[in-house]
Amino acid sequence: MGRSPLLKNKMGKLRITGKDLRSIGFPEGRCVQIAINDLPNRFKKVSHYAVLDLLKPVVENPFDFLEDERFAVTAAALIEQHQYDLKKSATRHAEVSEELLNKLRSLRNENVKGLNEEKVDYPLYGKEFIEQGAINQMEIAVRLPVTVAGALMPDAHQGYGLPIGGVLATENAVIPYGVGVDIGCRMCLSIYDLPAGLVSDQKDHLKTILDKNTLFGAGQEFKNNKDHEVLDNKAFNENPLLKSLQMKAAKQLGSSGSGNHFVEFGIVEITDPNNEFKIPVGNYLSALSHSGSRGLGATIANHYTKVAMQKCVLPQDAKHLAWLDLNTQEGQEYWIAMNLAGDYASACHHRIHEKMAEALGEHPIAVIENHHNFAWKETWNGKEVITHRKGATPAGKNVLGIIPGSMTAPGFIVRGKGNETSINSASHGAGRRLSRTQAEKSITRPELNKLLTDEGITLIGGGLDENPRAYKDIRDVMKAQTDLVEVLGLFYPKIVKMDT
Structure with a gap:
């Protein structure tokens, strides 16, 4: 009997064929074999289908993945193949007329948008902690014709298009890569009226709760899942792209992605006696989660970024900042899809926390939730704007996060102070100071284990690329944004689960 492509061989090695790769757009040539040889070394315990889904944007834009350690070899091979094919094509078609070339250039230039000569001034919080690459990206973003205001948070680092930690307010325009790939990624915290000592006294029980009720990783799905009202959203029936993703979204509801996504038990220390929840100052058992909209959000982001780049052609260094006018059909489609992905990400967290509460036999006495990687219609300085927060937290007056x-x-x-200079925003975390490749080289597994033991942390899963040395000092980041938020309490992680 034939072997299912979802299964691994006895060594757990991924199996991908040339036919698989060609089905998602790989050109004929040496790049196919290079990918077949390299990809199994990059993905462990990831299904055949999930890897093919992840490869689709690599095929479309290989240059975007040269810094991604998972795809760098494959992306380089694709670029080399494209260059080779172009040379062959140029040899065969050397007689293409100058008239035709000019016509093609003219058609392309009809939609080309230029950048403003002068930029919009913007504040940098904690500039000494921000890498130059992120600043360079922000300098481009604030020269877009649609930009009204910008700000850069102290956890900022380089990404695609808008830097992570970048905030950008635009006029009636939404930038898919200003939102990001993991649409609506968020934090959710449940505080229980249970003693903090349970994290040590019942550590094994809490580990079991995490193991039984969470699922991590690219392409991971539950075999059985309950219905949820978010899956009945009419947008699924009104947009063919969303309809094609509905079943997958149903199977992934309540799961978490890879990378820096986590679910953990820890201790909340309430320090502000005037907190909104009327919780007495003290320490409490709590659960904290971080994840986003899974395959649904990633597919929406990649599709509408491609649409935006076709509709709004920008200079090469600004191409990922292509926008969609909200008065257009495409702009409205993306806006609806983005909001659906945000609702879906929230539903994932609610499902996770419902399971945690049920397993503990307790109802939380407080739940705090906030999101990033999103765009909001807001009023800023008396003007309606579209505020993009890519890796930045809403921090309007009295907004919790x-x-x-x-x-x-x-x-x-934290409680937001409503600082309009920052466009009512704050950082979304400590922010990376090392790339994933650098982070993996910065520590060994025994060194990480010792560090965790010394700090009293139990880790389930988690790669070396997420080790604590990869991140900036959160205390320095918080000192750089005292004008933006005030602190109500702290969460100390104790039992952490991440993707393996």
Whole structure:
């Protein structure tokens, strides 16, 4: 009997064929074999289908993945193949007329948008902690013709398009890569009226709760899942792209992604006696989660970024900042899809926390939730704008949120101060100081284990790329944004589960 492609061989090695790769757009040539040889070394315990889904944007834009350690070899091979094919094509078609070339250039230039000569001034919070690459990206973003205001948070680092930690207010325009790939990624904290000592006294029980009620990783799905009202959203029936994702979204509801996503038990220390929940100052058992909209959000982001780049052609260094006018059909489609992905991400967290509460036999006495990687219609300086917060937390007046540290550093429960200079925003975490490749080289597994033991942390899963050294000092980040938020309490992680 034939072997299912979802299964691994006895060594757990991924199996991908040339036919699989060609089905998602790989060109014929040496790049196919290079990918077949390299990808199994990059993905462990990830299904055949999930890897093919992840490869689709690599095929479309290989240059975007040269810094991604998972796809760098494959992306380089694709680029080399494309260059080779172009040379062959140029040889065969050397007689293409100048008239035709000019016509093609003219058609392309009809939609080309230029950048403003002068930029919109913007504040940088904690500039000394921000890498130059992120600043360079922000300098481009504030020269877009649609930009009204900008701000850069102290956890900022380089991403695609808008830097992570970047905030950008635009006029009636939404930038898919200004939102990001993991649409609506968020934090959710449940505080229980249970003693903090349970994290040590019942550590094994709490580990079992995490293991039984959470699921992590690219492409991971539950075999059986309950219905949820978010899956009945009419947008699924009104947009063919969303309809094609509905079943997958149903199977992934309540799961978490890879990378820096986590679910953990820890201790909340309430420090402000005037907190909104009327919780007495003290320490409490709590659960904290961080994840987003899974495959649903990623597919929406990649599809509408491609649409935006076709509709709004920008200079090469600004191409990922292509926008969609909200007065257009495409702009409205993305806006509806983005909001659906945000609702879905929230539903994932609610499902996770419902399971945690049921397993504990307790109802939380307080739940705090906030999101990033999103765009909001807001009023700023008396003007309606579209505020993009890519890796930035809403911090309007009295808005509550959680700003996490790392697997060994505390997170902060905060109340926004409504600072319009920052476009009512704050950081979304400590922010990376090392790339994933650098982080993996910065520590060994025994060194990480010792560090965790010294800090009293139990880790389930988690890669070396997420080790605490990869992140900035959250306390320095918080000091750089005292004008933006005030602290109500802290969350100390104790039992952390991440993707393996």
